[in-house]
Amino acid sequence: MKAIQVHRAGGPEVLELTDxxxxxxxxxxxxxxxxxxxxNFADILYVAGEYLVRTRYPTIPGMEFAGVIEALGEGVEGLHPGQxxxxxxxSGAFAEYALVPARSVLPVPAQMSAAEAAAFPVSYFTAYFALATQAxxxxxxxxxxxxxAGALGTASIQVAKVLGLRVIALASSEEKLALCQGLGAEVALLNTQGDLVDAVKNATEGKGVDILMEVVGGEGFAQSxxxxxxxxxLLVIGSASRQMAQMYPVSLMKGNQSVIGVWLTPFLSDPAEMQAATAFLMPLVASGQIRPVVGQRFKLEEAAEAFRFVLSRKNTGKVILEP
Ligand SMILES: NC(=O)c1ccc[n+]([C@@H]2O[C@H](COP(=O)([O-])OP(=O)(O)OC[C@H]3O[C@@H](n4cnc5c(N)ncnc54)[C@H](OP(=O)(O)O)[C@@H]3O)[C@@H](O)[C@H]2O)c1
Structure with missing residues (x-):
């Protein structure tokens, strides 16, 4: 089978098509x-050896995918080939075939395309755990x-709307802001504008935001x-800038504020939390109330190009690789 294998830490150049x-x-x-x-942005960090779990090379990246069951291992019940x-x-999804534990499998509603189904799990479960569970x-x-306007961002706007939240969207182009407004963001601001703190305060009648989904980190953290x-x-969900951030914890006291970490991976092995998230998300998917934004599509062998595309901040929604 075709697969993308990685033998050493690096950027898009270390992704090798192999058989x-x-x-x-x-x-x-x-x-x-x-x-x-x-x-996922995490795939880029995983390949670079900069992710929260240690990368053991050689490896096949890829943490979410959709497809059709080909075969079941011993003891697997409730699933069937062809499903x-x-x-x-x-990891291991950058390939024509992938192995997964049966407990990590989600059924795909008939009206959902394979690309939509592949764009769903990581972003929507993270958005739910961030907003509902942690915040x-x-x-x-x-x-x-x-x-x-990215994968987690578009999912978060949709989940936030279902939870009855008012959304301020930040992104780097007018085209991206238009996408966010189309999904229900009440306020949309270019993250390149100089007076962002004032703009956010103005939009919220001087109060500021109750929840902030921080995914960039670095110098912007103090501004957040x-x-x-x-x-x-303030939810610490990512650090796309790959820079260290500084903060003075004492500054949180005056406003009784909190900084909270969010990582999807530990929730995956917490049955009660997964059951709650699944019970919230799956009916919304089935009814079409939430719908993953599928972005640009690349062939599996173009994985390096897809990495470069995300790193150049051009993507909207979830970038998809197709074997
Ligand atoms: N904690 C968790 O469990 C969890 C789960 C999923 C995702 N995440 C994190 O959430 C973030 C988004 O992930 P995603 O997979 O959904 O990616 P994405 O948002 O689809 O793509 C990354 C986006 O980040 C923004 N960005 C800001 N600074 C950047 C930089 N220096 N380089 C590249 N992009 C930069 C860009 O949007 P603009 O150009 O509009 O700024 C870019 O489009 C990442 O930090 C990721 O690690 C965390």
Missing amino acids: LPKPHPGPGQVLVKVEAVGL RVAALGG RARPGEWVLVQAA LKMLAYRGR
Whole structure:
């Protein structure tokens, strides 16, 4: 089978198209014929050896995908060959076939395309855990979404709207802002404008935002803290700038504010939290109330080009790789 393999840490240049034997499912595993892979910023960090889990080379990247079940390993029940599924977690999706634990598989509603299904798990589960679980969002609160036209950003706007939040979207081009407004963002601001703190304060009648989804980090982190309302919660979800951020914890005291970490991976092995998230998200998917924004599509062998595309900040929604 075709696969993208990585032998050493690096950027898009280390992604190598290779031919590997088709894997066999072990006990508790499912073999899926991959139809679409969701490209996450985390894949770029994973390949670079900069992710929160250690990368062991050689490796096949790819943590979410959709496809059709080809074969079941020993002991797997409730699934069948030919079934359309999506999967999240681990690695190995940049290939024509991927192995996943049966517990990581989600059924795909009939009206969802493979690309939409591959764009769903990581971004929507993260958006839910960030807003509902970690920030304990309440209807009527303001949330600021950074990189709002991206995969996590577009998912977060949709989940925020369902939770009754008012959304301020930040992105780097007018085209991206228009996409965010189309999804329901009430305020959309270019992240390149100079007076962002003032603009956010003006939009919120001088109060600031109750929740801020921080995914860029670095120098902008201090600015994000200044945008928080009294009892505001800053969610540390990513660091796309790949720079260190500085903060003075004492500054949080005056406004009873919080800085909260959010990482999807530990939630994946917490059955109660996954059940709550699934019960919230799946009916919304089935009813079409939330719908993943599929961005640009690339062939699997163009994975390096897709990485460069995301790194150049051109993407909207989820970039998809197709084997
Ligand atoms: N904690 C978790 O469990 C979790 C889960 C999913 C994603 N994340 C994080 O959320 C962020 C978004 O991930 P995603 O996969 O959905 O990607 P994405 O938002 O589709 O793409 C990345 C976006 O980040 C923005 N960006 C800002 N500074 C950048 C830089 N120096 N280089 C590249 N992009 C930059 C760009 O939007 P603008 O040009 O509009 O600024 C770019 O389009 C990442 O930081 C990722 O690590 C975390």
